Amino acid sequence: MSRIGFKEVTLPEGVEVKRTDNTVTVKGPKGELTREFSDKISMEIEGKTVKFDRESDDNKVKALHGTTRALFHNMVLGVTEGFKKELELQGVGYRAQMKGNKLVLSVGYSHPVEFEPEEGLKVETPSATSIIVSGISKEEVGDLAARIRLTRAPEPYKGKGIRYVGEYVRRKEGKTGK
Structure with missing residues (x-):
């Protein structure tokens, strides 16, 4: 029921x-x-x-x-009230910035990755390592935040990548050599 x-x-x-x-x-x-x-x-x-x-x-x-x-x-x-998702970047040289209405990410690729939010969504970068996606549609806010996160999902060995604020990334032990 x-x-x-x-x-x-x-x-x-x-x-x-x-x-x-x-x-x-x-x-x-x-x-x-x-x-x-x-x-x-x-x-x-x-x-x-x-x-x-x-x-x-x-x-x-x-x-x-x-x-x-x-x-x-x-x-x-x-x-x-609206909805918002907060993301954080972790990694040496990883940063996010707004250029006009585009979000530009430098996350270890040979080129910067750009996102242009759809109508009704707002993207902010309060600092170089944090991103806030907000809007009135929970579905669209979550979708854009997930697509940004998939650009460089957190990896389990060093923990580098884009993650949601408060997200726990399970760490793995690296290989041991003799």
């Missing part, structure tokens, strides 16, 4: 929800997000609360019930 799916979503002040068929638009102080949901999940807006219900107790529909509610909740959080 989906426990998440049956939880109500409370809409904060300044958040507006519009629904046409299966498309839901959430508008708030930070922006507007639109997403299409399955027709197997019904959505009821009563004042400042939103409830989700499913049409059957099939396992796939049960899973979709909780997922739909969680995605909608993330849309509401995104247009009110």
Whole structure:
């Protein structure tokens, strides 16, 4: 049984929800997000609360019930508070800088690696070894942060690479020679 799916979503002040068929638009102080949901999940807006219900107790529909509610909740959080991911660079000579609206990474390759964030995403470099990706869509923020991290994922022997702040990298012992 989906426990998440049956939880109500409370809409904060300044958040507006519009629904046409299966498309839901959430508008708030930070922006507007639109997403299409399955027709197997019904959505009821009563004042400042939103409830989700499913049409059957099939396992796939049960899973979709909780997922739909969680995605909608993330849309509401995104247009009110926003999301951010922080990354850090570890390694000698590894650095990040902004050139215009492009993020330029020097991470041990023979050439600099450039990222241009999509519309609605903001990338900052408070220092040469830290990157902050922020925006209103949790999915897009996480995707861009993951693509930046994959440029040079942390390796287990020296720990060099790009990692999320607070991420633990399991270290391996190097080879021993005789």
